[in-house]
Amino acid sequence: MAAKDRAERRLAAILAADVVGYSRLIEADEAATLALIKSLRREVIDPLLAEHHGRIVKLMGDGALVEFASVVDAVACAVAVQRAVAGRQAAVPAERRIVFRIGVNLGDVVVEGEDLLGDGVNVAARLEQLCEPGGVLVSGTAYDHLQGRLGLPLTFAGEQRVKNIARPIRTYRVELDGKAARRRSWWQGRRAAAALAALLVLAAAAAGGWWWGRAGGDAGAQGRASIAVLPFENLGGDAATGRLADGLTEDTITDLARFRDLDVIARNSTAAYKGKPVDVREVGRALGVRYVLEGSIQRQGARVRVTAQLIDAPTGTHVWSERWDRPTQDVFAVQSELAEAVAAKIGGYTGLIVAADRDLAKRKRPQDLNAYDLYLLGIEAKHRETKESVEEAIRLLKQSLAIDPNFARAWTGLSWSYQVLGGFVDETPELRQAAKDAAQQAVDLDPMDAEAHAALASALGREGNLVRTGAELGKALDLNPNSADILTFYADWASSFGQAERGAAAAEQAIRLNPNMPNWALSSYRYAFFMVGRYEDALRMLDRKPRDNYRRSDYVFRAAALGALGRVEEAHAAVAEALTRFPNLTVEGFAGAPEWSAAERQRLTDTMRRAGFPACAKQETLKIMPGLERLPECASS
Template sequence: MRYLFEEYAFDTDRRELHLGDGVIPLAPQVFDLLLYLIRNRERVVSKEELTNAIWNGRAVTDAALTTRLRVARSAIGDSGEEQRLIKTLPRKGWRFVGLVREAQTPAAAALTADFTDESFQNITRAPNGGTMSISRATPRLSIVVLPFANIGGDPEQDYFVDGVTESLTTDLSRISGSFVIARNTAFTFKGKAVNVKQVGHELCVRYVLEGSVQRGGNRLRVNVQLIDSETGNHLWAERFEKPVADLFDTQDEIVSRLANTLNAQLIQVEARRAGHLSHPDAMDLYFQGWACENNGTTAEYMTQAESFFDQALALDPGNIEALVGSARVKAAFGANLMGDDWTAHFVAAEAILIKALSLAPNHARAHSVLGLVRSMTNRAVQGIAECERALALDHNLADAHAFIGLAKFFLGRSEETEAHIYEALRLSPRDNNAYRWFMFAGLAKLFLGADLEAAAWMRRSIEANRNHPVPHYYLAAALALLGSLREARAAAQAAVVLNPTFTLRRYRARVASDHPAYLAGRERACEGMRIAGVPEG
């Protein structure tokens, strides 16, 4: 069934919300909440009804319910103030007041819901008219999330464990180029002993994700492993524990951490596969480009990444992922002062992102990278707006939180930066980009005059990725201002090895903001680098 209202199409078979040609990602509980309100649009729905229908009557805090209603409104372009589509009736409940039309989805859509066109190479029927045989090619970056096991067997915890599985399935489907088996199919394996190779063959997926959740008192232990379905080899495993406060917030955090980590792991695996292909296609080249970009922002890695993205775009000029990757690399060239023409790099990056968003207006990462570009070119307020748009489209996009923190730094609000970095780390504590986030926090501290804290953050950045030259320069500045000249000079020398083109002249020439607090901080950082022996140029 499809429910149509305004420019939206709400597809209950695929469990998707469409705006034009794009899909707006929804967490399972938010989808169910919207569905219940739409189906019961002729009347007011109480809090008790919603909790019974969506949470099976379990206790739900007002804050948790309010948060999901806010997310649902945001997804359909509504707000608590406007209430154009979802109206709140104080002390009574809520009602969906938008004009809704109903339409049946084509039968073919239901038959092909779990397969993309590339999944089918040949379809034949036996000569005697018997069973149809299907020859399928396994799609790249294809995965099924098997229902997580509820260790301990407490039936009261089943809803929580199933919620983790559902939400993770939804969030993984946002990974660029991914093919994720629908939850309805995945849940047919619940409680069964499975053969991973057989599951991969039956569902035509390369990867199987399985896990378990165990609760002891007020703590949760989560185990998860990613398996290659063709070989049965374990590609990645993770275990973490977390205290339980609000179950729904805990579930959201678990899912965000896993989705962000898996994103990086799957890109690395696909890049390794693509490296062995004699004729890679655009997406193979995209995976290789992003894997290079994740290695660090040296000129060597950035040049390699740029080459892969350029090759992808030569094969497919409209490839959104390659466009965003290309823009990200160009922004990195500008941000890391790898040439005197840093402005040209940002101009080129912005043009590419505008093209990408004209083709895919709801591409979250494109919005976040555009936010970074605008923040670094003296338009931090616009940059924050782009990052907030990105988070509305993908709440897992930890990078967007960090970019907002950087934008606050450019606005002279460095004291606010650290909180945004911690939010990014909460969502993705082992993120490939964390080294950049640590540097953002260190920059804010340096410009505030908190040199000891600045040095600590810069060291964290360097430990996370030693192939990023800029934090070495800022560490040299912080140490010099602290009077640790020997260490400062060593840091400066390490920085020059990674980026020998960086000079104080070039640093002074790039002005990302005209805010007085930012300008004063730059002069202070520049003096520290001069004392540490960074070349004048």
């Protein structure tokens, strides 16, 4: 290829920024919004770009793309902009302030005149979309080149899968307040209780037989996942690093023990392997486990590097590996954060171990499937989130329970499946009762299962018993406060019992723990954000969910969020789409359901009216929902 035909490329640091809620601000007061943006650009942003040698590539109405030769300059400029913009607007009412999201990436770009194209630009734009309002989110490549030069902590925010980028993107959040993120952001007081609960789980298991044995046990135990956490290796050799390694090992075991899908070997059974070369396959045979987690820790000056890898013991193959680099200003925060990250990645029914077990179940002949295999396949079918797949999940979970009627996890899965099915059909009292009965059976069989309590909480909430919903979710969080799944379930109901802000915080924490969020979780997050008035964030969650997986509530919340933002034409189109699929949808029929609190009902009523939904419930709805909260104009009809 001739040189003139080859695209010009270069390595560049790209900063992408946009204004949060731009459409809402413009709709409320176009002239004032544009004047404020121009003022901020002239007096704050342009001088900072010049100071840090940034070149504006393009400007959009609500954002900008800027090129830097140095990633340190790019991130330092992003931080300076966020601080200066916030400081300049101290006297501006909160609802009128200009707030930016900023993403920074270091990558290869294609040069076309004054414009830049390619993955380097695309990743920066995606990071900006994922960034929290007022924050700065940087890619792994940018983080690797910063190497402590920024002077601010950066917290790992997970591997993100983004649109049109095949590979997952490592992301890091710049802590603008200068403080490293601590582990328990909003449920901190629960850790001691949760640790005690984990010990009680093990004690109860030994006494009562709830904890399935590795050498046999009931039918439900066949094929059940089991794991041993080997002592993390101290590569530095010093005593301080050794203490950090021991603490990380212990924290990881404690966190994994809270996931009821796993049998976790006690630490005293693995302590003998400390400091010794091991054959993982031999460890698996000796301890009777399917998976082995091993790792190492090394300190270099003011930083610590931790590696972890999950290994399939019978074959010795690697299932997953990860590396973390962190500053060591607070070694206990580092220890807790990393243990939480490992547990969240591999534990729970959205984790790697269950996924690996599910793949094995798929390779079995139908006649060889046991209760655990059928449970895994049923949960996978439920997660596909179509009416047909949920009906398949109910069939598979019933088959699992026919083999082992005491399999608590299958009862939990059955309850969730009934509840999800209610989102695709007109939910009847019989369907709600079946969901509640299945969840109650799960709790009765295994009172220490956090997810069983969460399923019961949701089922109780659907019939309007919000006091017990809050109590059951409190139990679930006590038992497993760092499960992305449990945090998601809490986020889905927190507003109903007056904890809307905590619900949004739980959603954010769940997303950090599991950035590759499953489709079913997106509806919970959009609810949590909607109920605190973060309509743009609610729509962002819905935009990530395939239309084939939309339930009735997804259609409603999409239209209502658009209505709240004043996007009238889009809201009317969303209402028409919802009514095509659910002809009986009305403001009264949806917002008047017993699961909503008074505050939620008012927010839904207002936004659904603005979107253009018909007001009064139809007679068919009134027959199956006799406790409906009537609207004044509909009560006499």
